[in-house]
Amino acid sequence: MGVPNQYSAGGRRRWSDFWRRPGGVRSVILCVCFHLDATLGSSESVDDLSEFEARWLAEAMRLHGQGYPVVEDEQAVRFACAAARDVEQRICWRARWLGARNGMLAVLVAWRARAAWAMALLALVAALSGAGAALAVLGDGGRPANVAWVLGSLLGAHFASLAAWFALMWVRGRESGGVVGRCWLWLTARMAGRGVSPRIAQALTGLLERAGALRWLLGAISHGVWLVALLAAVAGLLVALSLRRYGFVWETTILPAEVFVRFVEVSGWLPGVLGFATPDADAVRLSGVEAVADGAVRRVWASWLIGCVVAYGILPRALAWLVCIALFRLGQRRVRLDLNLPAYAMLVHRLAPMGERIGIIDPAPSGLPHAHVRGRHPVQGHAALLVGLELRDDIDWPPPLPATVRDGGVVDSRAQRQGLVARLAADPPQRLLIACDPRLSPDRGSLEYIAELSRHAGTCRVWLAGAGSQVESARTGYWREALLELGLPRHDIMERRDAALGWLEGASS
Numbered sequence: 173m174g175v176p177n178q179y180s181a182g183g184r185r186r187w188s189d190f191w192r193r194p195g196g197v198r199s200v201i202l203c204v205c206f207h208l209d210a211t212l213g214s215s216e217s218v219d220d221l222s223e224f225e226a227r228w229l230a231e232a233m234r235l236h237g238q239g240y241p242v243v244e245d246e247q248a249v250r251f252a253c254a255a256a257r258d259v260e261q262r263i264c265w266r267a268r269w270l271g272a273r274n275g276m277l278a279v280l281v282a283w284r285a286r287a288a289w290a291m292a293l294l295a296l297v298a299a300l301s302g303a304g305a306a307l308a309v310l311g312d313g314g315r316p317a318n319v320a321w322v323l324g325s326l327l328g329a330h331f332a333s334l335a336a337w338f339a340l341m342w343v344r345g346r347e348s349g350g351v352v353g354r355c356w357l358w359l360t361a362r363m364a365g366r367g368v369s370p371r372i373a374q375a376l377t378g379l380l381e382r383a384g385a386l387r388w389l390l391g392a393i394s395h396g397v398w399l400v401a402l403l404a405a406v407a408g409l410l411v412a413l414s415l416r417r418y419g420f421v422w423e424t425t426i427l428p429a430e431v432f433v434r435f436v437e438v439s440g441w442l443p444g445v446l447g448f449a450t451p452d453a454d455a456v457r458l459s460g461v462e463a464v465a466d467g468a469v470r471r472v473w474a475s476w477l478i479g480c481v482v483a484y485g486i487l488p489r490a491l492a493w494l495v496c497i498a499l500f501r502l503g504q505r506r507v508r509l510d511l512n513l514p515a516y517a518m519l520v521h522r523l524a525p526m527g528e529r530i531g532i533i534d535p536a537p538s539g540l541p542h543a544h545v546r547g548r549h550p551v552q553g554h555a556a557l558l559v560g561l562e563l564r565d566d567i568d569w570p571p572p573l574p575a576t577v578r579d580g581g582v583v584d585s586r587a588q589r590q591g592l593v594a595r596l597a598a599d600p601p602q603r604l605l606i607a608c609d610p611r612l613s614p615d616r617g618s619l620e621y622i623a624e625l626s627r628h629a630g631t632c633r634v635w636l637a638g639a640g641s642q643v644e645s646a647r648t649g650y651w652r653e654a655l656l657e658l659g660l661p662r663h664d665i666m667e668r669r670d671a672a673l674g675w676l677e678g679a680s681s
Contacts, residue, residue: 228280259523286360295396305405310416312416317419374645388497393499409478419470559581561608577676636665
């Protein structure tokens, strides 16, 4: 028994086997791509990503994390909180940190390199096809070239694909984009292989589709490939017309000569505007009988032929390509993460809790009068009162107080606020210390309430409880700025616990 022939019925191999076997075409392509990935990815870091790429990585991390246990990301969360203020940006920075650790960032860089290789491969095929089509339709010069046949062969598929693209844009809207663009996605996926790479492509298409930019990206790729093919066709025409002598004729059985005269006249208008020559009516009529031997007439026909390809092939594709590029750039700037998705909602809760805002929220309109703290003024009472304003449960409350200091409790709700104002109006304290949590930003309602409480106390000071810790120190400046604008003197804004309680006891003035 011999080895079965691979082309026989029993030993026939499929193309997929040849594609997958070691040493095959796929192995060669992947080997080159992996080498390029290593070259491009060696200098990639979390700081090298653009804003769009950071969102792309975050979306890929979300898709990859579905169905997997929650990762240990406490350090990533701290890194994100320190790197950005916006919630979405914090999610992106967290994804950068985790992506650099678990390899997703390297996968994105590798996928991007393979996408460039896929684009280059499509462009190469388009260039060879365009140049080959130009040489094929002109022939070897042994017989005259039919100008109508040559022009139709070079521009027929171009017009059909361009019309199909416009039709799909009108009918399918966001789902359109061009067959060549879809082929690019498919080819990139084939070159990238399996694993987590499909998540990268899925994240890219999902983000761009939600922003309405995917169709413009795929359209730009489709038009770009066609543009390369048409440019290669013109280059092939120039090479062939420069190295061989061609005669040009038009042939018909039922159409009169005036039809071709009118066709050449109308089709030659735009190339004429661009500087290309157009055969006159006599030259067109003579070419319907036999190829004109005059070299000047041949050059005019060649100029008209190249001009038609440029005017009706290259220019429309270049214009469509530029429009798609511009609209893709605009759509790319609109790309945002969908924070309503469950995975992102959990991160929003962790990266920006409801009480954690940076800066003053809900500022007072410029047209409304601002509240002001009332300074030292005489009151009937003599006691000292400590009040907490919207303090969190993790703050030790109340602190140890002497008998001369009353605990006013923690005020959270509207009813509690109104009740405290009523008690102070009936029995105003000589000294009032309001403890605030610097992790909560000073909104307009809280500031107005502090000003209202100050009117029912002889002296009022604000204690930023916990402001000395590392977490709250970055936010204390917002409180100081807001309280100074409220009219509270700088020395009445206290951060140290012992100093605040000492003043409340009357140890300091």
